[in-house]
Amino acid sequence: MIKTMPIAALILFVSLSGCANDRSLAPPADSEQMTITVKVPKELETETLEVMYRSAVCKYITHGASGQRVELEGYHGINVQLQRQGQSDLYQARLPMDGGGACQWHLSNVMFGVKYGNPARFGENATYGAGGGVVVMFDRNRPSLSSGLPIKVDGDLTIRKDYYPWVKESFIGGYRKRVSLTGEGNIYLMYQALEARKVYFEPVFYADFVVYSAGPKVKREGNNTVINYPDGSVETDGRWGPNFRKLQEIRKAAESKQ
Template sequence: MYKKTRMLFLSLMLFSATGCSLSRTVNKTSSPPADTKWVNIEVKNPSQYTKPFPLEVRYISYECKKRRISGFDGSVITEPSYNVIVIPMQQESGDTWKAKVAKTGGGSCKWTLSAVNLGIEYIDAIHLGKGLVPGTAVGVALAFDNDASRNGKYRSVQGDLKLSPKYYPYITE
């Protein structure tokens, strides 16, 4: 029994090491071309106790594909690569924060914009009660291609998009 367990363990280790060698390093550097279009993100900070968190921007490449081994049947699966970068929001005037995101990330992998996550987070909760600590942030995910919107929870919008949801604190004990 010990020999079989040991052999199975060694086989799994070898299989795992082989799976790692299938993926080649993807060049994640981006260099937006001069003629790229830009997405302007603007957040109006609702309170002195909150601030916008940095944008999480996801680019996709169909040029530089990644390969992985399926856990189901051991076959090799080829799929697009992703490149997630963080872009800080810049405070413009008072409670307005802005950032620009390139629609075409460029580079050797020809990165294109897939999705952007943005939102606000509490930086101080003193006004809500004594001893409270800020928790998680709230926000929205914007999809720019079919890959990012494949779960069906998105609606199509053309032109400018203005969101003005009301955020309420959620206090847990």
């Protein structure tokens, strides 16, 4: 069970229910710290920082396809809210690398990101969708939400990526309008930074370059999603979402004319 708490509460015991042994976090006062910093542009907001600690002492027991016992590193997840630094656009959290306790917890990975702050700008029924996420691995354990191979980096990690607002309308199965962030890669960018002690994420948001998509109203062969780009061009070739490279080209062409 993942629990939400302020960062200061990390120094307290956080017991997991249903455990025979004491699996609580008890970070030592002299633990090295991991600093997560997000520079948040106007119109975006920070997402909750999801933190995962793992333990080689307190095992997670499961069973294989043939019923054999399989022992994996135990896990303990918490949620942390990044704190704004004064009146700046920087939001930060500091996490102990050593989670301490009887299980000797160690920081394994974090998941965080940004989201569109006011989806209602695009209609009262609009809600936030997805995109703008980052997963960083500090060991070799796979995060629960991951696909593909991580980008491996040495030392501290600095991420600076471009994002565009994407308004997506869906009709089949009920009408939905979601406002997502579209950028390079999938919903989450994934990194492995085994030596990092600082992670800095700076999303660059181009609010004026909105891309719209509308899914088919009837499920029938040949009925594809229609994607409308900021320059007025349209795609109906069946792709699932916006072409990021095309968005970059449209923006750069517009900026060159200014």
